Amino acid sequence: MITDPDYNFASPAGREFVYAAARFAAVNPSSRILNLGAGCGAGAATIAKEFRCKILAVDTRQGLALKARTLCEKEAVSHLVTVDTKDPFDTNHAEDPFDLIIAEGGFLKPTVRKTFFEKLPQWLKTRSWVAFADKIYTTEKVPVQVQQTFGEIKKQTLTEEAYREMVKCADLDLHYIGLAPPSNWDNYYGHMAQRIADTEGHFAAPPVRAAMHNEINIFYRMECSKYLGYLSCICRRKA
Numbered sequence: 001m002i003t004d005p006d007y008n009f010a011s012p013a014g015r016e017f018v019y020a021a022a023r024f025a026a027v028n029p030s031s032r033i034l035n036l037g038a039g040c041g042a043g044a045a046t047i048a049k050e051f052r053c054k055i056l057a058v059d060t061r062q063g064l065a066l067k068a069r070t071l072c073e074k075e076a077v078s079h080l081v082t083v084d085t086k087d088p089f090d091t092n093h094a095e096d097p098f099d100l101i102i103a104e105g106g107f108l109k110p111t112v113r114k115t116f117f118e119k120l121p122q123w124l125k126t127r128s129w130v131a132f133a134d135k136i137y138t139t140e141k142v143p144v145q146v147q148q149t150f151g152e153i154k155k156q157t158l159t160e161e162a163y164r165e166m167v168k169c170a171d172l173d174l175h176y177i178g179l180a181p182p183s184n185w186d187n188y189y190g191h192m193a194q195r196i197a198d199t200e201g202h203f204a205a206p207p208v209r210a211a212m213h214n215e216i217n218i219f220y221r222m223e224c225s226k227y228l229g230y231l232s233c234i235c236r237r238k239a
Helices: 014-024 042-051 062-074 113-123 144-150 160-169 182-195 206-221
Strands: 032-036 054-058 081-084 098-103 124-137 172-179 228-237
Touching (some): 014 124, 014 228, 032 042, 042 062, 042 081, 062 081, 098 113, 113 124, 124 160, 144 206, 160 172, 160 228
Parallel strands (some): 032 054, 032 098
Antiparallel strands (some): 172 228
């Protein structure tokens, strides 16, 4: 059931995920944060409002970046949040590394996962933090229709074991790992159902609207909570 009618995050990880990441990293007004896959800006605005720190929020989808800027203005944190639409891998963030990197839902596509984990040691200060969230399969027996919607098993959509191995290979210490509660999926899809009713912007595009409508339908009709989880990890760069 929907427990948060004001939910506006880009994944089931939600508000609790970004708060936890910021508190693990002891974020304060002097901290610099990189927010990848910022979506409509809910995560960046939430952290900036609570901790008054500087945030670079990146999302290459122009329509979502526009919404993020609008939200940050509404929340009076636009002076703290810079919204960027450039590919983050085209920028040498190693010249000015971050105290915390947050990769929100949707950023860790199969094409960027390897590069993301390779860049972390360069983009993070020593002993600084990274938090990421992504959907995973929680069982090997996944119906074909679910795989077609949420990613081919073990290739597009990973497992917890695969992410643990990627964390280990990146020489990170894993401090927290957990799954979003069922209510967060309901909150997320409730928000998405509102967004695909938009008449302009990213979600108004027919292909986006059709894909999200199908995803919502499959998730509930096929009882996808039997096969899917939304994994959140908070890690620290080793010395």
